[in-house]
Amino acid sequence: MSDITREQVEHLAGLSRIALTDEEIESLTTELSAIVDAIAKVSEAVGDDVPATSHPVPLANVTRPDVEGATLSHAEAFAGAPSHDGERFRVSAILGEEQ
Amino acid sequence: MTSQDLTRSSGAELAGLLAAGDVSSVEATQAHLDRIAAVDGELHAFLHVNAGALDEARAIDDRRAAGERLHELAGAPVAIKDVLCTIGMPSTSGSRILEGWVPPYDATPVARLKAAGLVALGKTNMDEFAMGSSTEHSAYGPTRNPWDLERIPGGSGGGSAAAVAAFEAPFALGSDTGGSIRQPAAVTGSVGVKPTYGGVSRYGAIALASSLDQVGPVSRTVLDSALIHDVIGGHDPHDSTSLQREWPSFAAAAREGAASGSLAGLKVGVIRELDTDGIAADVAARFHETVALIERAGGEVVEVSMPSVEYAVAAYYLILPAEASSNLARFDSVRFGLRVEQGGTVEDVMAASREAGFGPEVKRRIILGTYALSAGYYDAYYGSAQQVRTLIQRDFDAAFAQADVLVSPSAPTTAFRLGEKIDDPLAMYANDITTIPANLAGIPGMSIPMGLGDDGLPVGLQLLAPHFEDVRLYRAGATIEALLAEQWGGILATKAPALTGGAR
Numbered sequence: 001m002s003d004i005t006r007e008q009v010e011h012l013a014g015l016s017r018i019a020l021t022d023e024e025i026e027s028l029t030t031e032l033s034a035i036v037d038a039i040a041k042v043s044e045a046v047g048d049d050v051p052a053t054s055h056p057v058p059l060a061n062v063t064r065p066d067v068e069g070a071t072l073s074h075a076e077a078f079a080g081a082p083s084h085d086g087e088r089f090r091v092s093a094i095l096g097e098e099q
Numbered sequence: 100m101t102s103q104d105l106t107r108s109s110g111a112e113l114a115g116l117l118a119a120g121d122v123s124s125v126e127a128t129q130a131h132l133d134r135i136a137a138v139d140g141e142l143h144a145f146l147h148v149n150a151g152a153l154d155e156a157r158a159i160d161d162r163r164a165a166g167e168r169l170h171e172l173a174g175a176p177v178a179i180k181d182v183l184c185t186i187g188m189p190s191t192s193g194s195r196i197l198e199g200w201v202p203p204y205d206a207t208p209v210a211r212l213k214a215a216g217l218v219a220l221g222k223t224n225m226d227e228f229a230m231g232s233s234t235e236h237s238a239y240g241p242t243r244n245p246w247d248l249e250r251i252p253g254g255s256g257g258g259s260a261a262a263v264a265a266f267e268a269p270f271a272l273g274s275d276t277g278g279s280i281r282q283p284a285a286v287t288g289s290v291g292v293k294p295t296y297g298g299v300s301r302y303g304a305i306a307l308a309s310s311l312d313q314v315g316p317v318s319r320t321v322l323d324s325a326l327i328h329d330v331i332g333g334h335d336p337h338d339s340t341s342l343q344r345e346w347p348s349f350a351a352a353a354r355e356g357a358a359s360g361s362l363a364g365l366k367v368g369v370i371r372e373l374d375t376d377g378i379a380a381d382v383a384a385r386f387h388e389t390v391a392l393i394e395r396a397g398g399e400v401v402e403v404s405m406p407s408v409e410y411a412v413a414a415y416y417l418i419l420p421a422e423a424s425s426n427l428a429r430f431d432s433v434r435f436g437l438r439v440e441q442g443g444t445v446e447d448v449m450a451a452s453r454e455a456g457f458g459p460e461v462k463r464r465i466i467l468g469t470y471a472l473s474a475g476y477y478d479a480y481y482g483s484a485q486q487v488r489t490l491i492q493r494d495f496d497a498a499f500a501q502a503d504v505l506v507s508p509s510a511p512t513t514a515f516r517l518g519e520k521i522d523d524p525l526a527m528y529a530n531d532i533t534t535i536p537a538n539l540a541g542i543p544g545m546s547i548p549m550g551l552g553d554d555g556l557p558v559g560l561q562l563l564a565p566h567f568e569d570v571r572l573y574r575a576g577a578t579i580e581a582l583l584a585e586q587w588g589g590i591l592a593t594k595a596p597a598l599t600g601g602a603r
Contacts, residue, residue, distance in 0.1 A: 056541020
């Protein structure tokens with residue numbers, strides 16, 4: 001089994017900005033270990049001489065003419081927002097007390 | 100003609116009736132809405148039915164009556180996978196975090212269908228953010244397979260596949276990241292195509308894994324998929340990965356293929372690594388019968404080997420979560436989607452919203468992707484997976500040096516039972532072995548029905564072609580489809596058991 005610990009999953013949840021419950025952390029620790037065991041074999045398949053592929057059909061320098069196109073109006077951009085004041089998205093405090 | 104008859108027509112037949120003025124778009128649309136109302140209660144293929152569909156149909160009828168020259172598919176109804184953004188219809192990608200969200204723009208494939216005059220019937224169900232192979236991971240409950248209501252319709256595009264298989268729509272749009280068009284097509288006895296990566300714009304498709312995702316058609320016949328592909332394909336400046344090239348008419352290729360009845364001169368490669376004990380005996384039997392049919396039709400069958408396929412699932416389940424964990428960072432409770440109102444900082448609100456809005460499979464993959472991209476693990480996991488991707492591409496290059504198209508079963512088994520694999524993510528992932536290699540390499544793939552398994556459920560044949568050669572799939576696929584339909588006395592979809600009840 002791989003060495004996924006509860007603390008690791010808690011840390012990953014923090015990085016992912018998901019407030020997992022204790023039960024979820026518990027089950028994900030077990031599941032993640034099993035999944036990582038199953039997929040770790042990729043590292044045995046390749047040597048250093050194989051280049052990495054990040055994109056299936058490589059394209060380079062994709063640009064468009066530098067002209068103004070159709071954009072969303074304020075109303076359209078805010079239409080799905082949980083909270084806004086008509087000009088800005090409204091959020092709760094950016095900084096916590098310890099900051 | 101009764102309205103029930105209209106839903107039994109193929110999209111091409113319906114388009115002919117519409118163009119000739121024998122049927123109005125309102126009649127065609129109403130027939131399909133009636134069918135949805137009659138059977139979707141038990142299928143649950145649709146998450147949303149378009150209340151404006153009849154108005155849109157009437158507008159097309161008016162334009163036709165005024166003598167306007169319209170696209171050959173104008174007035175035909177179509178279903179849209181919920182992963183695609185649609186003005187005026189909620190677009191949730193099967194997730195609670197986007198419940199009720201109505202996008203301010205149309206995805207390019209949707210805009211092109213609208214411009215051609217097709218009428219959107221509604222939005223189809225899917226695994227949440229397209230993560231799954233059974234549609235059981237939809238936050239809104241599973242879709243059922245019209246061939247057996249206790250079985251999964253495949254996934255993630257189970258809703259689109261079930262909708263066409265159950266005659267709720269002649270065509271639908273899907274998206275295919277690791278098989279989400281082809282595997283549902285296989286297990287519902289329908290046709291589905293994953294185009295060459297970049298062949299269809301991803302603009303407005305809610306991103307899962309950007310280097311793998313591709314939008315494509317779903318239908319009951321090869322020609323119908325070709326007709327839709329002709330409309331939605333082609334360069335789009337809104338998608339920087341969209342290919343700038345001239346594509347041939349796929350519908351013309353499908354018509355030629357169906358008419359020729361011959362595969363003479365076509366070299367067909369059987370992928371040895373996808374013709375193994377991992378394929379269920381009944382699926383393998385149908386596959387070998389179909390390969391024999393291909394030979395009888397003049398195809399030259401050769402065996403090809405793709406040794407790196409063994410590592411494809413592992414590589415995919417590193418690359419996909421890595422890309423998904425980045426893509427899904429946009430669900431931040433600020434600009435759109437769910438916000439859980441609670442005290443604390445914006446980060447606390449974000450974490451609480453994502454906890455409430457994402458389902459278990461989405462959380463699992465985000466955490467896995469975050470892990471795979473972490474310092475200390477990146478090279479061993481994500482880096483190696485990208486190298487495996489190169490090996491898979493090289494395997495395909497070697498295989499296509501020997502063959503014009505490759506064939507395999509589209510899925511290792513017929514539709515499994517609802518609930519059978521839901522608690523075993525690894526068993527669910529292993530199921531994708533046949534379809535994943537095409538996504539890793541970016542090549543086009545198609546699934547067409549090739550008969551029934553021992554349980555009486557559909558089995559699919561997968562055809563694969565090199566980059567940019569989607570046209571080969573349509574030509575060969577239509578020939579094989581026509582030869583099989585001759586044996587069966589009609590396409591497989593017409594053999595599905597009647598759905599009796601379960602009004603929506």
